[in-house]
Amino acid sequence: MSNRRRGFAQERDLAKKLWDKGFAVMRAPASGSKAKRLLYPDLVAIKNGVVFVFEVKTTRSRKRDIYIPRHQVDKLIEFSRRSGGMPFIAVKIVGEGDWFFIPLRDLQETGSGGYKLPLSRLETHSFLKMDNLLTLALGVRPLRDYLEK
């Protein structure tokens, strides 16, 4: 399976898990389509009027940083600004199974203008899990609670 096909399979996996938790979920059209100009994120999940906007990344190791091109972060921010949503990098460590969600403030700029997610140096408590998103959507706790730990 090519990287790209594997990427789509992982996106579908995340979409299905969010759907099973009761979110309305929308995946972007295949990249390369003309609509790409409209700055689609990989995935959007909505519940109760609360919008989550995701760029999806998979990695084989928790020990490596994840590099993210600047334009991917820019479109995440722009879509979130327009929708009033919350942007996250959705990460799956292949083999470990669970998805987690990392807020953009944990990204670091690289010298070349892009970003990296310093996975190896992040404290595990800054990883939001699926159930934390549900809690946010239901308004039980604000995002700030998670960010300020």
Add this chain to the structure above:
Amino acid sequence: MSNRRRGFAQERDLAKKLWDKGFAVMRAPASGSKAKRLLYPDLVAIKNGVVFVFEVKTTRSRKRDIYIPRHQVDKLIEFSRRSGGMPFIAVKIVGEGDWFFIPLRDLQETGSGGYKLPLSRLETHSFLKMDNLLTLALGVRPLRDYLEK
């Protein structure tokens, strides 16, 4: 151009117009993709945490009814329920140019279990325009105002 390709072109046109009005817009992945099982609507537009959910239809004449299969209406309702959004049939009369948006309460059930939009018998004032959606998103007027005219 096939009907299906023309349908995509019209969806792109609507997506672009909503984007130009400041909405965050997401089109569904191409139909036939495995993700279809998750009940995607044709298009979702979000602004300010207000979610609009669309099934997109084009017609060549205002004089003909538009028939809509039951499963398309069901997925519109289910996605709206999950997201807390408002479902509409987005209609473009080819040649006239503008899009308008019709709430589900204007659908009629057909004898065979589907629905029809009795375009020819609808009062024009039940057609919402793009700017009405903006007004709804900004919370200036509630949807009820439009429905009870």
